[in-house]
Amino acid sequence: MKSSNRIRTVRKTTGEVVAFSEDKLTRSLVRSGASKTQAQTIVARILPMLEEDTTTQQIYKRAFALLRKEQGYMASKYKLKKALFELGPTGFPFEIFIGEVLSHMGYNTQVGVQLQGHCVTHEVDVLALKEGHVSMVECKFHSDQSRTCDVKIPLYIKARFDDLTASGIHHQPGDITEGWVVTNTRFTKDAEQYGTCVGLRLLSWDFPKGNSLKDIIEQFGLxxxxxxxxxxxxxxxxxxxxxxxxxxxxxxxxxxxxxxxxxxxxxxxxxxxxxxxxxxxxx
Amino acid sequence: MKSSNRIRTVRKTTGEVVAFSEDKLTRSLVRSGASKTQAQTIVARILPMLEEDTTTQQIYKRAFALLRKEQGYMASKYKLKKALFELGPTGFPFEIFIGEVLSHMGYNTQVGVQLQGHCVTHEVDVLALKEGHVSMVECKFHSDQSRTCDVKIPLYIKARFDDLTASGIHHQPGDITEGWVVTNTRFTKDAEQYGTCVGLRLLSWDFPKGNSLKDIIEQFGLxxxxxxxxxxxxxxxxxxxxxxxxxxxxxxxxxxxxxxxxxxxxxxxxxxxxxxxxxxxxx
Missing domain, CATH: 1.10.150 (DNA polymerase; domain 1)
Known part of the structure; x- marks a missing residue:
């Protein structure tokens, strides 16, 4: 806003009244590691607090305190990837987490559901219902980054999907029409290729691009x-x-x-x- | 044989000539841990070695030496289960081993074959050909007994089988008509039920009863x-x-x-x- 760049007078510690420069404060914050937007936001929040007798020193002190606070909070957002690993060591909190994520995406969800297939009974991690369509969602939690989902994961999930849909049994809340594979790490190229080819929906830390688990979490604040x-x-x-x-x-x-x-x-x-x-x- | 129970004279260290009792030697070996059959086999092997001046002491000494040797060898057969674990830490020697086992069962085998499926390329552990039928054999090696094959293993192998047979590609040495799952440990009940239901052949340390991996190894001396x-x-x-x-x-x-x-x-x-x-x- 141009208007926020108007000249505003402040008092120096010497008592001298001088023109306060927003640009100078912005540049100073950027030099300390703030993004330009962050710096501008902080400056915009500082200005209404200023009173006639506020000193330049007080302004800078307050602005840098806000930056430290913002950066601390930002740090907690930045550690999202690590935070997902911290849901371990078992895969259960990750299943609940994915259930919550799907709920916020408009699905009706149930976590940990036993369903009879044609050959055997399967435990489906999350059953997700939306607009009459039921998805079986399998969650693959890994406690470290080096463990990716190789092709065996979508392979066994496809066979589980086939066994459930071949059962001829009418499941509650309805017949399963889609299978998902969700992981907190990554899929191998083979796993991506196979899963996509057989019609599974894949969701990983960074797949599919623009609508990955990371993107969804950040978009919805989950x-x-x-x-x-x-x-x-x-x-x-x-x-x-x-x-x-x-x-x-x-x-x-x-x-x-x-x-x-x-x-x-x-x-x-x-x-x-x-x-x-x-x-x-x-x- | 009754004839081996005939009275045979031997010389005692005192020079006295006495009747040698096979039954007495057999009982003595059994008391030392030999099975009845083992003891009888050892006695049968001792008798032809006897000469006129062999002493009772020499007979017993020789018989017990044979028992120790046999028991040492038996120990090496008894440790079969452990020996399979020692094929690790990677699964590769177990794949070669299963290839050899199948060869001795009359199959033409290839180990580690890349085949194009409908969606992706698969590495099949062993391809086994017999009487025009081709089997894909997947080997699941575990380095300790606590790791069993759960239902996910036959599930992913079924999906791999489906992807290979759905490819419409004519594979060498012929179209795959059967899938096997072989492990050195055990299948869970679910894995057995699912695998059998979808027509996979399962082979584990003790399954199927009477024709398990253990049985085949012992029968063919593999x-x-x-x-x-x-x-x-x-x-x-x-x-x-x-x-x-x-x-x-x-x-x-x-x-x-x-x-x-x-x-x-x-x-x-x-x-x-x-x-x-x-x-x-x-x-």
Whole structure:
């Protein structure tokens, strides 16, 4: 906004009244590692706080405090990939997580459903219903980045899909028409090629491009609570044990923080961070 | 044989000539841990060696030496299950081993074959041809007993079979009509039920009963060289690196023992043990 670039006077510590330069502060913040947008946002938030007797020193101090806070929160968003690994060691919290992600995408979901196939009974990780179509969603959780989903994963999921659809049994909530494979790591080229070829929907950390698991999480603010930099590992585990996985879920059940022994003012700082992770408030 | 129970005289150390009792020697061997059949076999092998001046003491000494030797060899057969684990840590020697087992069952085999399926290229562990029928054989090697083959294994092998047979491509040496799943450990109940239901042939340490991997190995004398109690771990590894896996293979390539630095008389003792493991000679 041009208007925010108007000349505003501030008082130096010497008592001298000088013109305050927004551009100078913006450049200073950028030199400290802020993006241009971040710097401009911070400056825009500083200006209304200024009073007649605010000193240049106070302005800079406040601006850099906001940057540190923003960067701390940003760090918690940046660690999304690591946060997904922290849902382990078992695959169960990841299944609940994917169930929540699908719910936010408009599906009706059930996690961990036993269904009779033609040959055997299968446990389907997530059953997802939308507009009369039922998808079986298989989740493949890996606790480190080096483990990718090779072609065997979509192969066995295709055979499971075939066994369920060949059963002739009418499943609740309806006949399965689609199979998904979801992983927190990556698919091998073969796995991508095979899965796509047989009509499975694949979703991984970075696949499909523009609509990957990472993209969906960021778009809907579905960051797992393990992203938090303020909760301890033990506290995160206690919340996972309560079947909480999303940052935004904790915001709806704040009494859980009391239950696991977190008191104000720390509780408020944690809730602020979780809200930021959920795209629900700004810094 | 009744005739072997006839009275035979032997000389005691005192010079006294007495009747030699086969039953007494048999009972003595059984008390030392021999089976009744083993004891009888040993006694039957002792009798023709006896000369007029053989003493009772010499007879017993010789009989017990034979028992120790037999039990040593038996130990090497008993460790078959462990010997299969020792084919690891990679699954490759187990694939070669299964290729050899199938060859001895009358199949023409190729190990590690790349075949184009409808969606992707698959590496088939063993391709086995017999009477115009081609089987794809998938080998699942586990390096310890606690790892069983769960239902995901036959599931992905069924989907691989489907992708290969749906390709419409004429494979060499012919179109695949059967899928096998072979493991050195066990299948879970679900895996057995699913695999059997979709028409896969399953072969594990103890399945199917009476015609399991264990049964086939013992019947045809196809003990892997890792059964040997005389070869060191390093020597076994050197032979595996030369793509030798069966005890009987080493008997056909005895110069390999020279190559890895094994000299007579140890070489002869090792060859005797390997021959025993291959059901090719008796002790």
């Amino acid at each position: 960051h797992p609570l393990t992203c938090s930099t303020m909760l301890t590992k033990a506290e995160k585990q206690m919340l996972l044990d309560e079947k909480m996985v999303l940052s935004r879920d904790v915001l709806k059940h704040t009494s859980l923080l009391d239950k696991i022994g977190i008191r104000a003012p720390r509780k408020n700082r944690i809730l602020n961070e979780l809200a930021y992770l959920s795209n629900l408030t700004q810094v | 003990h892997p060289l890792t059964c040997s109690t005389m070869l060191t771990k390093a020597e076994k590894q050197m032979l595996l690196d030369e793509k030798m896996v069966l005890s009987r293979d080493v008997l056909k390539h005895t110069s390999l023992l020279d190559k890895i630095g094994i000299r007579a008389p140890r070489k002869n003792r090792i060859l005797n043990e390997l021959a025993y493991l291959s059901n090719l000679t008796q002790v």
